[in-house]
Amino acid sequence: MKIESIRLKNFRAFKDTELKDIPNFCVLVGANGSGKSTLFSVFSFLHEALKSNITVALAKLGGNRGIQEVRSRNSSGPIEIELKFKENLNSPLVTYLVQIDDPNGKAVITRELLKYRRGSKGQPWHFLDFTLGKGSAVINELDSISAESDLQREEQQLKSPDILAIKGLANFEKFPAVMALGNLIEEWHVSDFHIGKARPEQEAGYAEQLSTEGENLSLVLEFLKNNHPQILETIFEKLKERVPGITSVETKPTEEGRLLLKFQDGAFEDPFLARFVSDGTIKMLAYLVLLHDPKPRPLLCIEEPENQLYQSLLYELAEEFRAYAHQGGQVFISTHSPDFLNAVEINELFWLVKENGYTKVKRARDDEQVAAYIEDGDKLGYLWKQGFFEGVSPR
Numbered sequence: 001m002k003i004e005s006i007r008l009k010n011f012r013a014f015k016d017t018e019l020k021d022i023p024n025f026c027v028l029v030g031a032n033g034s035g036k037s038t039l040f041s042v043f044s045f046l047h048e049a050l051k052s053n054i055t056v057a058l059a060k061l062g063g064n065r066g067i068q069e070v071r072s073r074n075s076s077g078p079i080e081i082e083l084k085f086k087e088n089l090n091s092p093l094v095t096y097l098v099q100i101d102d103p104n105g106k107a108v109i110t111r112e113l114l115k116y117r118r119g120s121k122g123q124p125w126h127f128l129d130f131t132l133g134k135g136s137a138v139i140n141e142l143d144s145i146s147a148e149s150d151l152q153r154e155e156q157q158l159k160s161p162d163i164l165a166i167k168g169l170a171n172f173e174k175f176p177a178v179m180a181l182g183n184l185i186e187e188w189h190v191s192d193f194h195i196g197k198a199r200p201e202q203e204a205g206y207a208e209q210l211s212t213e214g215e216n217l218s219l220v221l222e223f224l225k226n227n228h229p230q231i232l233e234t235i236f237e238k239l240k241e242r243v244p245g246i247t248s249v250e251t252k253p254t255e256e257g258r259l260l261l262k263f264q265d266g267a268f269e270d271p272f273l274a275r276f277v278s279d280g281t282i283k284m285l286a287y288l289v290l291l292h293d294p295k296p297r298p299l300l301c302i303e304e305p306e307n308q309l310y311q312s313l314l315y316e317l318a319e320e321f322r323a324y325a326h327q328g329g330q331v332f333i334s335t336h337s338p339d340f341l342n343a344v345e346i347n348e349l350f351w352l353v354k355e356n357g358y359t360k361v362k363r364a365r366d367d368e369q370v371a372a373y374i375e376d377g378d379k380l381g382y383l384w385k386q387g388f389f390e391g392v393s394p395r
Contacts, residue, residue, distance in 0.1 A: 001085040001184050001298060002330050004093065009080035010072045016357040020351065024325035027344045028334045029384060030352030030392055035357045035359035036334040039352075042081060042303045046098075050170075050182060055102055058107050067100065067107040071200060077101070078110055079330065085184075093117045095124065096181060098164070108132060110162040125151060125179040128169070133161035138339075139174045164238055175279040188276070190301040193286055195279045195308065204257040206342045209293055212363040216287050218259040223250045230296050235288045243281050279308040291320050296329040306337035318343035338381030353391030362390070 003022055007013035027037050041061060049057040055066070058345050063070030071079055072198060085094040098196040106179040112135070114128035129223040132194040135154040154175075158168050167174040169180025190212060197215040207219035224232040238245050248264040263277050290300065296306040300321075306314050318333075325331040341349070364370050364380065367390065373383055383389070 001088050001094070001180075004082040004084055004086055004298070006039075006041065006042065006081075006253050007080070007082040008039075010075045010077060010083065011042065011079050012070060012072060013354070013357075013359040014038065015075065016131055016363055017071045017359060019361050022330075023348050024330050025322040025344075025348050026330070026332045027341070028332070028339065028352060029336070029349070029389065030334075030359075031354075034352040035393070036352060037303060038359070040303060040334065041192060043188055043301050044192075046081065046185055047188050047190060049164055050167050050185050051159065053167075053255050054107055054109055054164070058100075065103050076360065077290050082189070085181075096166075106162075109164065113195065114166070114177065114179070123215070127151075127163055128175075130156075130165040131156070131160040133163065133165075135165065137169050137175045137178055140176075142380055146324045153181050156244070161366055184298055187297055188299045189297040191303070193283070195282050195301075198282050198286060199261075200257045204253060209295065209297075210289050211268075211284060217282075217286055218261045218287065221249070221261070222259060224289075224294075225251060231292050231294060235285070239281075239285055242284055242316075243278075246277075246281065249285065267305075280310065281309050284313070287317065287320075291324050296324065296327065298328075299330045299332070300324070301332045304336060305333060306335060307338050311337070311339045314339040315343040322348075326342050338385045341381035341384055342379040346371060346380065349380055351389050351392045355391075364389075365376065 002024060005018060005020045005022060007018040010015050027186040028039065030036050043334075045061055048060055058066040058070055067079070078099040078359070080097065080098045080099050084096065085096070086092075087094075093116070095113070095115050095117070097111065098109060100107055101110045101111070102108070109130070110129065112130040113126065115124040115126045117124040129135045134157050136155050139152050139154050140150065156165070156169065158165060164186070166174060166178050166182045169178045171179075173179065177241060189210075192212045193214040195214075197213050198217040202216065202218045204218055205216075206223065207216040208223050210217060210220050221232065224235070235248050245265045245364050246263055250264075252260045252262055254260060269381065287305065289349050290297075305317060309317070314337055321331045321333060346365045351362050351364065352359050370380075370383055370388055373388065374380070384392070
């Protein structure tokens with residue numbers, strides 16, 4: 001599914017903001033504190049809420065103050081997160097809405113709604129509708145329904161009003177629409193990659209996909225080696241092209257059952273361990289593993305991929321993220337790099353600005369001056385560096 005729009009209300013810096021017509025490859029720029037990380041935290045918040053509950057997700061985002069810290073300053077009323085999806089161009093528009101409030105001092109889900117719009121006219125069909133942990137969900141397969149009267153609903157009561165209904169019902173095949181959304185959110189990858197966690201020797205184990213923090217990098221490489229050797233060879237070939245001197249990478253088990261990442265430099269006879277290579281080498285390897293995942297994630301979110309990487313590598317990296325997005329996995333990137341932005345197309349770029357303490361979103365293609373410069377052959381990175389993005393300083 002592709003996210004078509006995101007609407008946020010009372011969510012930290014986003015008092016009442018909407019991103020519309022979001023592209024497969026979506027790039028965000030903005031000054032420090034403008035809300036880029038906050039926008040990404042929406043994805044990690046929903047992902048955590050699906051794994052646990054709203055109380056835990058709010059605590060991870062807002063600390064001990066929970067909802068009070070997450071709710072926009074000087075605001076009252078519920079926090080609202082609304083996502084609109086499409087499975088493909090011809091699929092119905094899906095709307096998922098979550099409202100969170102604390103009417104009695106404890107955060108609860110005051111409304112959770114999943115609805116599909118069939119065609120351009122008429123009211124959308126509600127496939128899930130819950131209030132304070134109680135509501136109904138449709139048990140039909142979407143493709144089997146031709147009229148709203150065909151919908152078969154089943155009433156359900158959750159054990160707590162701070163649990164997402166999609167968390168509880170997504171485990172049951174008789175709620176196919178809910179299960180599809182739950183599976184989608186579960187597969188999101190919101191990167192919080194730590195180079196220091198990817199370096200150490202790993203306990204022998206099993207991992208098919210890179211974790212959020214990247215500590216299982218060597219395990220994923222071992223999985224690719226055993227199950228997708230051609231993909232691993234592609235990853236290593238691209239790494240050798242971008243890191244001068246690296247001729248090969250391998251995983252090697254130790255007698256203690258740990259896995260070592262070993263790099264071979266053409267100038268030396270013996271390979272050296274991951275802890276001795278540059279931060280940029282480890283990070284580039286992790287990005288290549290993400291981009292060549294045999295089971296691509298439906299959504300990747302990565303903040304400032306340019307950190308620790310040579311500027312000359314960024315243009316090609318941006319093109320690879322775009323290629324990944326157009327193959328089916330939507331990509332959100334935030335950046336401060338003009339070199340990265342030079343590879344970005346005007347319809348792919350949004351910038352965030354603070355107005356009266358709250359964040360507003362502007363789209364590059366809607367700015368007549370920026371659009372005119374791009375039409376004349378300028379690049380977005382150069383325009384941003386020269387200060388042509390109103391309200392956004394590159395410094």
